Amino acid sequence: MSATFKLFHEEGTTKKEDQQVDQKEKLRPIKLRVTFNRKPREYSTVHNVTAEDYDKLDKPHISDNLKKIKTAIRKIMLEAEDIAEQLEPFSHDAFERSFILNNPLFDQRKRKTRKDNQQKKGDDFSKHEKKFMILRTPGIDLKGTIGHSYLKFVKEKILDNKIGSALKYNYSFANIYNFKGNIQLTEITTEFVKEFERHKIKNNVRKSAVGSTLRHLRAVLLDAFDAGLLVQNKKTYPFGKKKYKIGEHTKKKQKLTEDEMNLFFNTATDCENETMARDFWFFFYFANGMNPRDVYFLKYGDISDEFIKFVRAKTEDTTETTTEIVAYLNDDMKAVIEKWGNKDKDPDNYVFPVLTPGLDATDIDTAVTKRTRLIRDWTKKIGKRLEIPLTITPQLARVQFASDMSAAGSTTSFIKGSLGHQKEATTEKYLASIGFDEVKKQANILQKFKKQNNKANSERTAA
Structure with missing residues (x-):
């Protein structure tokens, strides 16, 4: 699945202080929306225009200032797409580091650096061990293994009070661990993923459940790339075009008469x-x-x-x-x-x-x-x-x-x-x-x- 890019003008608000302001005269930033795996992230450019001027950008006869803005945002789109093609696999964090961070074309004031929640909030997870198999499995927190990377995800979700999400990562880890043990991240290849799917299907596991496990595995791998635990390599990355493609599980939405x-x-x-x-x-x-x-x-x-x-x-x-x-x-x-x-x-x-x-x-x-x-x-x-x-x-x-x-x-x-x-x-x-x-x-x-x-x-x- 490839990332998609769209430039848009930030909408007005319904705040009381804005009600008396003519929205056509209010300056708002032109933003870049990057969508990957159905998850969007938005980045404000340094170009702030009125709604009226934004609508003029597609017209042939505009002011010199708008021409400069039009050229700049076209450049943003082209460079963003080029960077995305070079990132294999693509992730939002990698894109931010490669293109957004310290880029003079983007407003840097609202950029947030990712923090390690474990270091900030502590690491006492003993009361959660009964519910999470990954927390009570000894010897899995070895750097470079799936256990180390999954454990990081699970702990972060618990600290953020996202227990349901933490349980999904725990379930995904348990499936991979029970299949091959606490293997190295480098062992997760296209052939490994295909073998895992065949094993599960043979044991009457629904394909939708297999897809859920692999989607969380994919997120773990992308995070490992961002953390520098794996080198981004399009040859070894198991997911994507001409490799293993996780099926989208869709149900026909029926209703009662x-x-x-x-x-x-x-x-x-x-x-x-x-x-x-x-x-x-x-x-x-x-x-x-x-x-x-x-x-x-x-x-x-x-x-x-x-x-x-x-x-x-x-x-x-x-x-x-x-x-x-x-x-x-x-x-x-x-x-x-x-x-x-x-x-x-x-x-x-x-x-x-x-x-x-x-x-x-x-x-x-x-x-x-x-x-x-x-x-x-x-x-x-x-x-x-x-x-x-x-x-x-x-x-x-x-x-x-x-x-x-x-x-x-x-x-x-x-x-x-x-x-x-x-x-x-x-x-x-x-x-x-x-x-x-x-x-x-x-x-x-x-x-x-x-x-x-x-x-x-x-x-x-x-x-």
Whole structure:
């Protein structure tokens, strides 16, 4: 996979101090966006122009100053692409060192040097040994081995409270270690990777699981290049064109029909776990397809009148931080809170008794995983009992929300904003433009699946 480059003009903000400023007259930097493995990084050039002048750059007749800027940014693009071709394998950090750092064409004020989190935060990981095989395996921290490089990743993720990500690297290491032991990084060749895949497939391991292991291995190798533990060599690097290509695991995004949704919603059951799982699933669905983890982090202070305003943690290891999302709190969601929520509605209390104050990152991850698995296991059982062909999982609620909103004609901007797939400024600007009444109106689309079935509704209420 090759890196892609794009020059763009930084968007305006919605901050109060900017509201009175004519955006056409406001100077903003021209930026270079570099995307690799679907992860973008942005770099501000030293060229600051107004939106009006930026639009003129593609026109034939412009001022001498704009001509100079136009020539400079063209040079940036050409040199960036040349540098990228020379980096084999490519990585963001290597590109920054080779092209961005100390380059007079880029603003250096916001550049951050990578720090070793272990040295900064300490290295007591004994309490994590039970959960992480890599931490309790003796003799693996030998420089130049996979154990040394994987261990660095795992410890950094733990220190950053990214337990889920740390576990993925731990799982990847365990797979490689159990296959060939604590081998040298130089032994990771194209033939090794192919042999590993054949071994796993022969042992009935899904190809998607193999791909997950190898994606994390690739990240470890790229980091080793950046750290100088391996020499960048296009002949020995196992991934890429004409070598081993990690398959993209894509699933056809299916959804429940309206009849299946109605059947699931109105199912009567005497089992408390079934009732809990169903209720939480529909809470996820009605709350903009909210991720289970974000639901468990909700506090009563996030509820205001008829709406929930919450901050969703962005995908791990991206440059984005947080995005506030607004969801309409309908009567069904209120009923779930009343039935399953904490009775003490102090603004600082969690809405649901899944998490408790004072938990560390590992305990939080354990609690989140335990509750999500419980919901998943029981919704799957409900689906089988109702003879619904599609497997019902918490993740399906998010897909169902997006599919139903799209089918009803909601705009892509609204759906992305509701899911938290846009930048913070873009989402806030869009929600501000449509207002909370429109959010409520759009949310009512999700009630469409309900049928006029008084008997079913009475049974559900009784359950």
